[in-house]
Amino acid sequence: MSSANLVCFCEVEVAERQENSGPHLGCDRQQLSKEAPQARPSDEGGGAAEGKSGRRPEPFDEEDDECHGIVGKQPGKQPSICTSHGSGENWPPESPGSPTDGHDVDERGEWRTEARKRKEMVAHFHEGAGSKLAAYEEFPSTLRYETRVNDSGEVEEKLVGIAFTPEPFINTARRVARVLFFQLATALVFAIAWALFCLGCWPMCEYKSFSRGVPWIVLDFLRVLLIYVEYTAAALLMAEGDGRLALRRLVSCGWIFVPGGLFLFSRAVVHHFFGGFRVLYRTYVTPPAAFVVTFPLAFIFFRFSAHRNKTVMRHRKMIYSSQLTVIFSSQLSLAIVIRIFLLPLATGDTTDGERTRVAFGFLLITWPFLGLVTATNRAIRDGSALQTAPCLAFGAVAHALFPRMCFDLFTDIAIPYCVLIGGASSRLFIRLVARFKPNQRETQDQHADAVDIIAVRDESNSDRKPGPRLSRLSTRAASYRRSKSAAFDRLRCMLSRSSLASHLNTILDAQSKFVTSGYHPMFLRRLSDQVYLYGLAELTALIFSNLCSIIFEQMLSPSGERLAERLAGLGVLVLIEMSLEFLLFCYMVRVINLPLIRSEREPKAVRMRLMGMFFTGSICVVHGASHMVMFVLQSLDREAYGSVELRDYCPHDSFLLRRHMGA
Numbered sequence: 001m002s003s004a005n006l007v008c009f010c011e012v013e014v015a016e017r018q019e020n021s022g023p024h025l026g027c028d029r030q031q032l033s034k035e036a037p038q039a040r041p042s043d044e045g046g047g048a049a050e051g052k053s054g055r056r057p058e059p060f061d062e063e064d065d066e067c068h069g070i071v072g073k074q075p076g077k078q079p080s081i082c083t084s085h086g087s088g089e090n091w092p093p094e095s096p097g098s099p100t101d102g103h104d105v106d107e108r109g110e111w112r113t114e115a116r117k118r119k120e121m122v123a124h125f126h127e128g129a130g131s132k133l134a135a136y137e138e139f140p141s142t143l144r145y146e147t148r149v150n151d152s153g154e155v156e157e158k159l160v161g162i163a164f165t166p167e168p169f170i171n172t173a174r175r176v177a178r179v180l181f182f183q184l185a186t187a188l189v190f191a192i193a194w195a196l197f198c199l200g201c202w203p204m205c206e207y208k209s210f211s212r213g214v215p216w217i218v219l220d221f222l223r224v225l226l227i228y229v230e231y232t233a234a235a236l237l238m239a240e241g242d243g244r245l246a247l248r249r250l251v252s253c254g255w256i257f258v259p260g261g262l263f264l265f266s267r268a269v270v271h272h273f274f275g276g277f278r279v280l281y282r283t284y285v286t287p288p289a290a291f292v293v294t295f296p297l298a299f300i301f302f303r304f305s306a307h308r309n310k311t312v313m314r315h316r317k318m319i320y321s322s323q324l325t326v327i328f329s330s331q332l333s334l335a336i337v338i339r340i341f342l343l344p345l346a347t348g349d350t351t352d353g354e355r356t357r358v359a360f361g362f363l364l365i366t367w368p369f370l371g372l373v374t375a376t377n378r379a380i381r382d383g384s385a386l387q388t389a390p391c392l393a394f395g396a397v398a399h400a401l402f403p404r405m406c407f408d409l410f411t412d413i414a415i416p417y418c419v420l421i422g423g424a425s426s427r428l429f430i431r432l433v434a435r436f437k438p439n440q441r442e443t444q445d446q447h448a449d450a451v452d453i454i455a456v457r458d459e460s461n462s463d464r465k466p467g468p469r470l471s472r473l474s475t476r477a478a479s480y481r482r483s484k485s486a487a488f489d490r491l492r493c494m495l496s497r498s499s500l501a502s503h504l505n506t507i508l509d510a511q512s513k514f515v516t517s518g519y520h521p522m523f524l525r526r527l528s529d530q531v532y533l534y535g536l537a538e539l540t541a542l543i544f545s546n547l548c549s550i551i552f553e554q555m556l557s558p559s560g561e562r563l564a565e566r567l568a569g570l571g572v573l574v575l576i577e578m579s580l581e582f583l584l585f586c587y588m589v590r591v592i593n594l595p596l597i598r599s600e601r602e603p604k605a606v607r608m609r610l611m612g613m614f615f616t617g618s619i620c621v622v623h624g625a626s627h628m629v630m631f632v633l634q635s636l637d638r639e640a641y642g643s644v645e646l647r648d649y650c651p652h653d654s655f656l657l658r659r660h661m662g663a
Contacts, residue, residue: 271654306383542574
């Protein structure tokens with residue numbers, strides 16, 4: 001078909017539509033292809049496409065398709081949208097209210113506001129992640145819309161959630177098992193390394209004379225250097241989310257970490273060589289120096305990093321740097337609280353009841369810090385998507401190294417729902433506060449209604465005395481009674497058997513709640529990394545604590561039979577933990593659609609998790625190595641180590657505070 005006949009046929013259709021409905025901005029290709037056999041020749045004779053040639057007009061090719069506007073909108077009708085069949089984003093137009101099982105699945109995407117915003121957020125997420133392979137969901141999803149009639153009688157569409165189709169369960173189980181085996185291998189490596197470090201700190205605590213303790217003083221300085229390197233690496237990885245970029249940032253911003261290093265090494269020097277100044281140093285120098293390193297210097301570094309980070313929006317650089325400062329400062333504050341209060345109490349208590357109270361106190365103290373850190377991490381929208389491991393590893397490992405009785409499988413599953421409950425609680429609080437404030441328009445309408453009622457009564461009963469004016473209290477009481485009856489009706493409807501199942505499905509559909517509440521894809525990715533990191537920290541802490549106990553027990557009283565028994569018990573505990581993690585991962589992937597498995601295919605995701613766990617998680621073990629050694633020894637031999645004080649047992653540990661040193 002020639003291009004002249006094609007243009008002529010389009011002019012015929014446009015002329016016919018202009019006679020019926022007015023001027024148009026373009027031509028609807030779908031209706032054009034349907035109405036082509038009934039096309040009549042125009043008065044000018046140039047549009048006899050089928051009558052003269054006997055052929056049916058061919059549809060538009062993608063190259064010739066210039067139909068991109070909205071066809072003339074008539075009152076009460078939805079405009080048709082000209083789209084291209086060759087495009088992967090636009091689809092043929094259909095009536096916006098066409099339901100698919102009661103919902104309209106968004107496959108057109110471009111002309112819906114929610115889909116357009118979601119596409120922009122996904123593009124921003126991929127830009128921050130630095131790769132198109134970055135995942136914020138496990139399976140591809142589409143937006144679901146529901147056609148409703150509003151109060152004014154107009155038909156409107158409302159976003160009600162998303163729809164995704166998971167793969168067969170056997171495939172998910174196979175992929176989850178592969179991820180969990182890699183997680184087990186990673187946990188074994190970290191647990192063995194940390195247990196060997198604690199084993200090396202044990203001889204350092206045994207020697208008490210200065211002449212024999214000189215090599216252990218050198219090791220203490222090396223330990224201080226290791227902690228300084230770990231804190232610096234954690235801050236760099238939090239800021240950049242990539243090892244190569246972190247090295248570049250160290251070259252340009254290394255001077256910011258110099259005061260922190262001077263503070264750590266000066267404390268060790270005073271502890272070992274200037275014992276008479278310990279009290280003065282730790283009373284007047286340590287608190288202000290720790291405050292400067294924890295807050296101002298941390299903010300300066302993250303602000304400087306955000307200024308040169310191209311993935312952070314210009315108007316959000318201050319918010320981004322403040323969020324990272326809150327995370328880093330909270331972790332340092334948590335380390336100080338653990339070292340000052342919790343670890344000395346754990347090593348000082350000898351009975352099971354006292355240690356149980358310490359464990360509960362540890363949970364109550366650390367939960368606010370962990371809640372602040374995790375909530376702030378999920379709220380970060382800019383920067384790299386691989387920052388979760390260095391941001392959360394310290395809190396996760398610190399929380400998992402001690403008895404966490406209230407943090408089992410059910411609370412792991414409840415992590416996404418706790419986020420939704422928190423958001424719903426905040427919105428409910430705002431709604432309740434706004435209810436106590438009088439609405440000016442509503443008050444004026446109620447007053448106008450009262451005046452109209454009185455005016456009508458005066459006109460009908462002019463010879464009578466006018467009735468009393470309706471007070472604001474009476475109108476508010478009437479509105480309260482109406483709202484109360486409506487609330488009872490809604491409650492009665494919710495308690496019906498048919499609606500309970502739908503409400504249960506709505507509650508469990510956490511992914512739809514995330515989408516309808518406007519959560520950023522970066523939020524979902526950070527939530528997924530948080531679940532993975534907490535599972536890794538729990539498994540590592542389980543293996544590490546039991547491995548330390550086994551090694552120290554064999555050092556005190558070697559026994560092959562006891563060793564086999566303890567290793568078999570550890571294997572059973574690991575098997576139970578892995579089974580629970582398997583159920584957790586399957587639920588998170590198939591129900592909530594978190595990218596726990598898909599994110600493993602990203603180029604730098606696994607590397608960043610390992611680096612974050614190594615640098616940030618190791619801080620807990622290096623800081624509290626002496627306390628952990630004493631804790632394990634007291635649990636193995638109460639008679640020999642039950643009455644030993646830490647200040648007498650580990651005199652070369654410069655991280656012990658004054659009141660535990662007797663200085």
